[in-house]
Structures are given as structure tokens and as C-alpha cells.
Amino acid sequence: xxxxxxxxxxxxxALADPTRRAIVERLSRGQASVSxxxxxxxxxxxxxxxHLALLENSxxxxxxxxxxxxxxxxxxxxxxxxxxxxxxxxxxxxxxxDRLGEHLERFPDGEPKTGR
Amino acid sequence: xxxxxxxxxxxxxALADPTRRAIVERLSRGQASVSxxxxxxxxxxxxxxxHLALLENSxxxxxxxxxxxxxxxxxxxxxxxxxxxxxxxxxxxxxxxDRLGEHLERFPDGEPKTGR
Numbered sequence: 001x002x003x004x005x006x007x008x009x010x011x012x013x014a015l016a017d018p019t020r021r022a023i024v025e026r027l028s029r030g031q032a033s034v035s036x037x038x039x040x041x042x043x044x045x046x047x048x049x050x051h052l053a054l055l056e057n058s059x060x061x062x063x064x065x066x067x068x069x070x071x072x073x074x075x076x077x078x079x080x081x082x083x084x085x086x087x088x089x090x091x092x093x094x095x096x097x098d099r100l101g102e103h104l105e106r107f108p109d110g111e112p113k114t115g116r
Numbered sequence: 117x118x119x120x121x122x123x124x125x126x127x128x129x130a131l132a133d134p135t136r137r138a139i140v141e142r143l144s145r146g147q148a149s150v151s152x153x154x155x156x157x158x159x160x161x162x163x164x165x166x167h168l169a170l171l172e173n174s175x176x177x178x179x180x181x182x183x184x185x186x187x188x189x190x191x192x193x194x195x196x197x198x199x200x201x202x203x204x205x206x207x208x209x210x211x212x213x214d215r216l217g218e219h220l221e222r223f224p225d226g227e228p229k230t231g232r
Contacts, residue, residue, distance in 0.1 A: 083206070085137070
């Protein structure tokens with residue numbers, strides 16, 4: 001049973017591997033079968049299947065088996081929470097820079113000296 | 117020696133832990149000493165120091181020691197490549213939806229039948 005798409009630990013863990021990132025890149029262009037996904041990688045099929053299982057467990061992708069073919073597709077919502085995490089960090093950082101800018105405008109020569 | 121800020125494996129690995137994400141969140145609001153960073157966490161100081169070492173090695177944060185106090189700060193560029201990776205996935209996904217939308221506009225009743 002895949003965990004919820006919102007688990008940032010699993011999302012970032014899933015993305016911390018170049019093969020898994022390449023698979024997500026491939027799937028963000030459209031769905032693909034296991035053999036299509038394995039194609040570009042010099043890796044055993046069981047190793048690819050293990051990467052796919054980890055990706056599916058993270059909620060970034062899901063799969064469906066029709067007959068003997070298992071097809072994978074992206075779950076865009078799986079990336080959303082991670083993107084939002086970056087957006088919040090960026091916003092916090094920007095607020096910090098804004099405050100610093102205001103401070104430098106008010107005191108271009110540094111802090112006013114005490115007793116002046 | 118910290119690896120380059122652009123190493124996505126290390127960046128995502130660093131972010132795959134709630135304590136390390138909390139430290140990055142704290143540092144995106146401003147620099148902090150090791151003891152300030154350890155404060156909110158029910159965790160031994162050596163455990164925090166290990167998380168900080170992993171974060172510094174990923175290029176997300178850097179530290180400076182003045183006297184006996186080591187101070188950590190964010191390296192915003194450390195997040196940039198990871199953000200760009202998400203942006204590219206989002207863009208690919210959007211292009212896919214656009215193509216699908218165009219297709220549905222051209223053929224609202226599905227693919228034209230052969231021989232019609």
C-alpha cells in the first residue's frame with residue numbers, strides 16, 4: 001500500500017537517486033511500461049523494479065497492470081508538497097533579504113552609535 | 117570538504133529527514149549557533165552535529181567557527197538546482213497537458229474513425 005503523496009521524507013528519499021530521478025523525468029513526459037523504463041538504464045530488471053517500487057511507495061508514481069504489462073504514470077500531486085516546501089524556504093529567505101535591505105536603507109553607514 | 121551545491125543526490129538525501137528539514141527552515145530565517153539549532157530538538161548534541169555535518173556536506177548550509185562558537189547559515193544556491201529540477205518536471209507535465217488539451221479540441225468526440 002503506497003504511503004500518502006505528502007510524505008516529504010519518502011519523496012526526497014525517492015529523488016535522492018539518479019536512476020529514480022531519470023524515471024520520474026521520463027514519466028513526466030508520459031506513461032511507460034516497465035521495459036520502456038528499463039531500456040535506457042544499464043541495470044538489471046529486478047534493480048529497476050526495486051526503484052519503481054520505491055517510487056510508487058513514495059506516491060510520486062503509480063502503476064496499473066493490464067494483462068501482462070505493468071504501466072507506470074506520474075502522480076503530479078506527489079511532487080506538489082515538495083515544491084511547496086521549497087517555495088516556503090524561498091519566501092522566508094526573501095523576507096530576510098527584504099528586512100536587511102530596509103535596514104541598510106535606514107542606516108547606510110551602519111547602526112547609529114549610542115550616545116551620539 | 118563539502119561537495120558542490122549542485123549535487124542533487126546529496127541535496128535530496130539531506131532533505132529526506134524531518135530534523136534536517138527543520139534545521140534548514142530555521143536557517144532560512146537567519147543564522148544560528150549549534151546550541152540554538154539543537155534547542156528545539158529532543159536529541160543528543162552529537163546527533164544534531166551529525167545532521168549538521170550531512171547538511172554542510174550537501175552544500176545546503178555552511179558554518180564558521182569564531183572562538184568556541186560555530187555558527188551555521190543557509191546557502192540559498194544549494195536549494196536552487198533542486199528547485200530547478202521541480203520546475204522542469206512541472207514544465208514537462210504542463211506541456212503534456214497542453215498537447216492533450218489541443219488534441220481534445222481538435223477531436224472532441226475522440227480519434228477520427230479510419231475510412232470515414
